[in-house]
Every structure is written in C-alpha cells, then in structure tokens.
Amino acid sequence: MIRRLDSDDTEQADLHGGSSPWFAAAPHPPRPLLADNLTCDALIVGAGITGALAAERLTRQGLDVVIVDREHPGRGSTAASTSMLLWEIDRPLVELAECYGFERAARAYRASLEAVTGLTSLVRDLNLPGDIRTRHSLYLAAGSSAAALLDEHRLRRRAGLPGDFLDHGRLLESYGIARAGAIVSPGAADADPLQLARGLLHLAISRGARLFDAEAAAFDPAGKSVTVGFEDGREIAAKAVVLATGYVMPDIVRSSVQAVSSSWAIATAPQPQNIWKDGALIWENAENYLYARTTPGGRIIIGGEDSSEIIAPDARDRLIPEKSLRLALRLAALWPIAETEIDHRWAGTFDTTSDGLPLIGPVPGANGVYAAYGYGGNGITFSYLAAQLIGGLIAGGTSPLLDDFALDRDGGMAGH
C-alpha cells in the first residue's frame, strides 16, 4: 500500500524567525539532486541534527546510507536551537515516576544521562566541529519554596543519578543567584548545533553515505524493502527508512502525546567578563521555564516565554521584539551584572510531549520504517538516543526503552 509521507507543507522558514547565532561559519555539505532510482541499506529522511546523528551511527555500523533533505541541511529547527544538551528531562523524575512507576522513569533518566555522555565522547573522539563543552546544569526553584526540588533530588539519588541540592544560602554563595534553592548536576553539555550537524554529515559522507536534495513524498512498506517515492518521480528502495523530519511530522507518526508550542530566545553581545560560574546551563522547575546558557565567545543566551497558543509562524515572529524585551528583563532579574545589549533575537516552533519523552522506534503498521523524534528541552539529547536505539534495532537488537518511547504509548500524563 502506498502512503503519503507528509500532508503538510511546512517549510524550514515556518519553523523559525529572526536569527540565531549559529548561521555564521559551518560550510554546507555537497547536496546534488537525486538523478536516479537507488537502492541502499538505510534511507534517512531529514538532515538536521537528528538525521546527521543517525547517519553517523548507521555508517559506523557499516551500512550503505542515503540521506535526503528537501532544503538546506541543519537550517530547520536545528538552526533555532539553543542547544543546551541537558540529561534532565522536562518532566521531573518525581512526576515521571508517578506516571510510569519508579523503575521505568529512572530508566529514561539514566538513558538520557548516558546519551549526553555518549554524544560528548563521540564528538571528542571524532574531533568534530561544534564547540561542544561539558557543563554543569543548575535547575533552579522557580517560586518561594525549594521543597519540590528537595524531593526531586532525593528521588534522583535513589535512581543513582548525580547532583547536589543547594539551599538558598549555598546557591547564593556558589553561584551568586538568589533563588530558594537549586539542584546542581554534572554531565550536561552545550554546543553549536548547526556546526555539529554539518560536521556529522561530512563525516558520514566521508564514510560513503550519499546526501541528496530531494523531497520524500510517499512510501510503500509492502515489499521486502521500503520504497520511498520522491516529488520528482524518483524512487529509493531501502531495507530501513529513518524518519528524521523534525517538527514536520508525517501523518503516520503523529501521536496523542505530542503538542505544538513556540519558544523565543535572545543572545547578548559577547561579555566574557560577566559569565556566571563555569557557564552552567540554567533552567527552572516550572512548566514554562526560562533557560539560559553561555557561548565560548562569552554571549549569554536566554530563552523561554513559551506559548502553546501562539503557534502560527507570522504571529510567533511578530512577537519577537516584545518577547526579546521580556527575556532581557528576566535576564537582568536572574543575573543583574549582565549587560542586556542584544545581538540575536529569534523564535521557533518547539514541540513537546505530555510526558517529556521522545517518539523513537518502529512506526506501527509500517514495517522497516523508524521514527526519530526528540522533543522539548532534550531534543538533541534524544536525537542521539534515537540514533543509537534505531541503529541497534536495525542490527537486530532491542531495548526496553523502545516501549517507553513507543509512538503509540498513551502518555498517561494528559493535562500536564
């Protein structure tokens, strides 16, 4: 049976507006038009950070890989990301454990921690571009009490996760930040997502992967391999197809746990003299949290002000000036010595799931088709995890995480 892959016509330009700091340097990998019908072991649809990580993994395991993107690789959501590589999941462990039980929730957290460790080691071992830096994360109390953070810290310890609780006094003394408390944890990282994605693509190409400018339009999983049809009439027959199309979700992947929202961010002018301790990644114990990081050049990036109501690209982008101003004020409240001269302001589509977990694994009813969709503040951490889990599946392995991240899970957290 032939099925349309994508019934919506969302383009990269709809996914973000304004300009992030990442567009400067990274060279484009060569991307010729698809001129012939092809066969391959694995076809990856989408060449953002998710497709690039999948290409690295699948070429590492010796597969003949083809990657297609209908626009410039990395210039979708990847280019709008603030690229905080957190292992802490958008849903606190306490909430996730209430929903799925302690063991399953702890497994997701541990997998996320291993994913950031794996990603940083990979980038270092392969000497890839992208300025990856290991960082501590600082998870701040958002209100007047740190009781919820203390509970969270206790449960994380029980799960074997690293981190220390800082009360108001210790937080103020160590970081100069005046909040009720925080959890400080090792094992996070930050990076330039566009350079990293392109570095991974160049590496995959050097291992024999082929990258084409082509728009996947339909697929037919009925035969021994999956046949993907393209807008120009060409076809690729692949033993496995990895869907890494970001927030342009094919209908067959849409899930009841997923919701669309928008997020806004700014990057200040460089101010290396004003950076907080170790340039830790900062975020908050709140539903629509503020998030902040620094760059190697000394910029401060701060994002948030999320909305699940303003999602149309025009309306979202019209708010960039107003949201930027608010973010600058919130930066001044968080870190009063920061200068708030803004060099970059932007907005982007930011999908979330009700349980904070990604959608990874076999697409139900489509043999040989795999979904690689990471969401929320852990998008890139989950992209790495998706690449490893799907690589393992194609090699004949399995993992209990595939049940946890299954596309047809009910999420159990509706209303959050």
Ligand SMILES: Cc1cc2nc3c(=O)[nH]c(=O)nc-3n(C[C@H](O)[C@H](O)[C@H](O)COP(=O)(O)OP(=O)(O)OC[C@H]3O[C@@H](n4cnc5c(N)ncnc54)[C@H](O)[C@@H]3O)c2cc1C
């Ligand atoms: C403001 C903002 C802040 C964020 N902050 C963070 C953060 O701090 N940390 C974090 O981990 N994540 C963060 N995220 C999320 C993260 O950016 C995303 O999870 C990640 O970039 C998704 O990458 P991707 O490769 O899956 O998607 P994309 O980069 O959008 O790539 C998908 C590609 O698929 C191509 N494509 C789509 N359909 C087709 C088709 N039919 N045929 C061919 N090609 C197709 C597109 O052209 C595109 O290039 C943030 C996102 C935003 C917007």
